Amino acid sequence: MPVTAIVGAQWGDEGKGKITDLLAEQADIVIRFGGGGNAGHTVINHLGEFALHIIPSGIFNPRAVSLVGTGAVVDLDGLGEEMDGLVREGVAVDNLRISSRAQLVMPYHLLLDRLTDEARGELTLGTTRKGIGPAYADKAERIGVRAGDLLHGAALRNALSVALPRHNAQLERFGEPPMSGKELEDRTLIWSERFGEMIVDQAVLVGDALDNGREILLEGQLGTMRDLDWGTYPYVTSSTTIAGGGGVGGGVPPRCIERVVGVVKAYTSAVGTGPVPAELTGTEGDALRRRGNEFGTTTGRPRRVGWFDAVATRYAHRLNRFTDLAITKLDVLDGLGHVKLITAYAINGTEVTTIPDTADMEQAIPIYEEMPGWQDDTSRVTSWSDLPANARRYVQRIEALAGAPVTIVSVGPARQQTIHR
Ligand code: GDP
Ligand code: IMO
Ligand code: MG
Numbered sequence: 001m002p003v004t005a006i007v008g009a010q011w012g013d014e015g016k017g018k019i020t021d022l023l024a025e026q027a028d029i030v031i032r033f034g035g036g037g038n039a040g041h042t043v044i045n046h047l048g049e050f051a052l053h054i055i056p057s058g059i060f061n062p063r064a065v066s067l068v069g070t071g072a073v074v075d076l077d078g079l080g081e082e083m084d085g086l087v088r089e090g091v092a093v094d095n096l097r098i099s100s101r102a103q104l105v106m107p108y109h110l111l112l113d114r115l116t117d118e119a120r121g122e123l124t125l126g127t128t129r130k131g132i133g134p135a136y137a138d139k140a141e142r143i144g145v146r147a148g149d150l151l152h153g154a155a156l157r158n159a160l161s162v163a164l165p166r167h168n169a170q171l172e173r174f175g176e177p178p179m180s181g182k183e184l185e186d187r188t189l190i191w192s193e194r195f196g197e198m199i200v201d202q203a204v205l206v207g208d209a210l211d212n213g214r215e216i217l218l219e220g221q222l223g224t225m226r227d228l229d230w231g232t233y234p235y236v237t238s239s240t241t242i243a244g245g246g247g248v249g250g251g252v253p254p255r256c257i258e259r260v261v262g263v264v265k266a267y268t269s270a271v272g273t274g275p276v277p278a279e280l281t282g283t284e285g286d287a288l289r290r291r292g293n294e295f296g297t298t299t300g301r302p303r304r305v306g307w308f309d310a311v312a313t314r315y316a317h318r319l320n321r322f323t324d325l326a327i328t329k330l331d332v333l334d335g336l337g338h339v340k341l342i343t344a345y346a347i348n349g350t351e352v353t354t355i356p357d358t359a360d361m362e363q364a365i366p367i368y369e370e371m372p373g374w375q376d377d378t379s380r381v382t383s384w385s386d387l388p389a390n391a392r393r394y395v396q397r398i399e400a401l402a403g404a405p406v407t408i409v410s411v412g413p414a415r416q417q418t419i420h421r
Pocket of ligand 1: 008012013014015016017018039040041042043044222297327328329330331332410411412413414
């Protein structure tokens with residue numbers, strides 16, 4: 001029962017897409033287990049360069065089934081555009097499936113995401129405006145619409161008859177016009193026609209695959225620090241980003257997940273608001289952002305950047321028990337005189353080595369350790385022993401501070417720019 005979960009160990013954008021594409025070469029099923037179109041997973045391989053939002057990064061393996069899982073929320077208009085984009089680039093999407101139990105992101109969710117976040121004023125979460133929070137809120141409130149409802153006209157009408165009046169009342173409070181039930185139903189009819197045949201019973205698909213010893217990859221979204229329960233609440237997303245979410249959203253019993261790969265960038269980046277102790281402002285931050293080309297895949301926003309935060313990665317390891325760490329973007333640090341890591345935070349005069357409550361996290365001042373940098377270009381290196389000695393020392397230090405073994409080192413965005421250790 002070889003199941004691997006791939007999750008972000010920082011604030012998102014660690015390079016999960018690249019690592020999933022790489023490991024998906026051997027997979028039979030690749031499942032996006034949570035989140036929605038808020039994700040931006042960049043993949044560069046022999047087929048081209050792609051930015052995926054909801055489609056699993058296993059789509060480039062024509063032998064694998066790619067599944068938008070039960071734990072995900074899916075905007076079908078967005079999904080359709082993404083499918084069209086891939087097909088235009090010559091990538092087949094015939095093996096793409098949607099769990100009947102996945103929640104739909106409805107047009108009112110998209111609108112309410114913006115309106116509710118704007119209403120927070122200075123306390124904005126800076127969401128991606130992809131309807132994530134409102135869609136998960138409806139799921140918990142039990143007024144969501146599920147993909148499987150598209151196959152059952154009466155269930156769909158029932159779901160909308162409960163949800164729409166509530167959302168229209170909310171829209172009215174924001175001074176927005178109500179949405180028409182007729183137009184929404186027409187939209188769902190179009191969706192049924194286009195996506196109906198892709199909707200599957202995930203419990204059967206995954207259960208049979210496990211019975212037959214198939215390789216399953218669980219692709220995470222975002223990172224541990226943005227997990228709904230364990231992240232810097234409320235500056236988080238509305239789903240479970242850690243490996244445990246792979247069990248629930250992926251429909252895989254926890255005891256079947258044998259391998260948990262934590263993806264970490266060789267430094268810190270984050271999009272959106274909330275405390276990020278590592279953040280460097282001013283010219284130092286600008287320089288790192290330019291080096292790493294740290295601009296959001298989904299929103300184009302400049303990412304907040306800083307040195308590697310080992311407190312966050314160690315915390316992520318506590319929650320995920322990584323069997324493997326995959327370090328990405330090591331090449332971005334090439335040519336620096338020195339590199340730094342955060343080993344602890346000072347909070348009100350006390351040294352802290354785990355992630356505290358958000359209010360304390362807002363006060364955290366990083367405590368750094370400095371190491372010598374390396375001058376050689378690592379982007380063409382293909383073996384661990386050929387990496388510059390100081391780069392190896394840096395990776396080993398991350399490994400020691402995080403407490404998990406680094407088995408993959410990525411030195412460029414393309415699939416082949418990867419060192420297996
Ligand atoms: P994800 O959301 O975790 O999949 O990460 P993103 O795709 O949003 O952001 C990672 C960015 O770094 C993308 O632009 C990748 O193409 C790029 N990338 C991934 N690995 C490497 C690497 O090792 N080196 C460099 N230079 N870029 C990388
Ligand atoms: P991937 O999967 C980086 C951030 C938003 C905001 C918070 C909540 O590519 O790593 P949401 O729209 O989910 O309600 O926003 O989470 N965020 C991301 N940051 N990468 C992502 O996805 C993100 N998805 C959401 O900026 O702070
Ligand atoms: Mg991303």
